Amino acid sequence: MKLKNILKERAKGISFEFFPPRSAEGKDSFMKVVNTLKRYNPLYVSVTYGASGSTQDRTKNTLTWIKDATDLTVMSHLTCIGATKTSMDVLLRDYINLGIENILALRGDPPRNMPDFDPSIGEFRYAKDLVEFIKKYNYFSIAVAVYPEGHPESPSIEKDMEYTKEKIDAGADFAITQMFFDNRYYYDFIERAEKRGIKIPILPGIMPITDFKKIKEFASFCKATIPKDIEEKMVPLINKQDEMFKLGIEHATKQCADLINNGIEYLHFYTMNKSEAFSTIIDGLGLPSVLT
Numbered sequence: 001m002k003l004k005n006i007l008k009e010r011a012k013g014i015s016f017e018f019f020p021p022r023s024a025e026g027k028d029s030f031m032k033v034v035n036t037l038k039r040y041n042p043l044y045v046s047v048t049y050g051a052s053g054s055t056q057d058r059t060k061n062t063l064t065w066i067k068d069a070t071d072l073t074v075m076s077h078l079t080c081i082g083a084t085k086t087s088m089d090v091l092l093r094d095y096i097n098l099g100i101e102n103i104l105a106l107r108g109d110p111p112r113n114m115p116d117f118d119p120s121i122g123e124f125r126y127a128k129d130l131v132e133f134i135k136k137y138n139y140f141s142i143a144v145a146v147y148p149e150g151h152p153e154s155p156s157i158e159k160d161m162e163y164t165k166e167k168i169d170a171g172a173d174f175a176i177t178q179m180f181f182d183n184r185y186y187y188d189f190i191e192r193a194e195k196r197g198i199k200i201p202i203l204p205g206i207m208p209i210t211d212f213k214k215i216k217e218f219a220s221f222c223k224a225t226i227p228k229d230i231e232e233k234m235v236p237l238i239n240k241q242d243e244m245f246k247l248g249i250e251h252a253t254k255q256c257a258d259l260i261n262n263g264i265e266y267l268h269f270y271t272m273n274k275s276e277a278f279s280t281i282i283d284g285l286g287l288p289s290v291l292t
């Protein structure tokens with residue numbers, strides 16, 4: 001089902017983001033995680049797409065596993081950097097044949113392990129170009145990524161909002177935010193977006209800090225600030241994984257509770273293909289009755 005319609009029908013709900021397992025051998029453990037989280041009746045589950053199409057087949061296969069084994073609504077992430085219109089057309093036709101109706105349209109980043117990668121070989125410059133391209137098929141519901149603290153390459157937060165508005169106006173039905181660890185960034189973004197006349201749902205992206213070192217590295221690459229007080233509590237726990245996990249869950253639970261108390265009724269969880277943290281957060285919030 002198209003997410004555009006699901007979001008109209010359901011005023012609240014959660015979603016889960018996964019990445020494709022490295023090999024087909026990972027299918028069973030991956031599907032176990034999906035099946036565990038399925039009980040929260042998510043709006044959709046999404047599967048990421050590796051830089052410059054490096055996981056194209058794996059993303060497609062993973063979406064197919066989920067579709068075949070469950071009744072969950074799926075969404076494919078799709079990046080366009082380095083892609084040609086012909087290659088994109090082949091993939092989108094494949095998606096139509098497979099009944100994959102929802103796409104998170106992204107520019108993507110040059111692959112980090114390919115320093116010689118030349119993005120100019122591609123025929124898409126920005127995510128907006130991909131949104132326009134996908135829109136022409138008149139088949140897909142389209143989402144885009146947005147950045148509460150601004151995209152790392154943006155010259156200013158104002159310019160970033162200007163480009164965000166253009167990208168949404170090109171045909172996005174909803175947006176998902178980059179992870180953030182202080183809700184004030186999200187509230188500020190929503191206020192600025194509303195002032196710009198952006199009216200689509202903007203789902204907050206929640207990433208619990210269950211592995212501080214890893215998430216700190218990722219967060220600085222994405223320009224997502226980890227608040228000082230959280231960092232100070234996390235650093236002494238670097239070698240105390242259980243305590244760190246507990247603290248990370250506590251912080252994410254507080255974040256979600258605050259969002260819900262402020263009337264935000266959709267939450268997007270970055271799962272990293274693990275279920276435990278999310279079951280704890282959702283159960284802790286009593287979400288089955290609040291949001292699902």
Ligand code: FAD
Nearest residue numbers: 048049051077106107108126127145151153154163176178
């Ligand atoms: P764009 O919207 O194209 O923006 C990229 C930059 O260009 C920004 O700085 C923007 O301000 C600027 N810009 C836009 N339009 C213009 C213009 N007209 N003129 C000048 N500058 C402009 N990456 C993956 O590889 N795979 C994934 O599956 C994936 N999933 C993601 C999911 C979410 C929810 C989020 C938030 C990010 C995800 N990413 C993923 C990361 C994403 O690909 C990167 O953040 C990438 O750097 C930007 O992609 P974008 O679609 O936001 O790009």
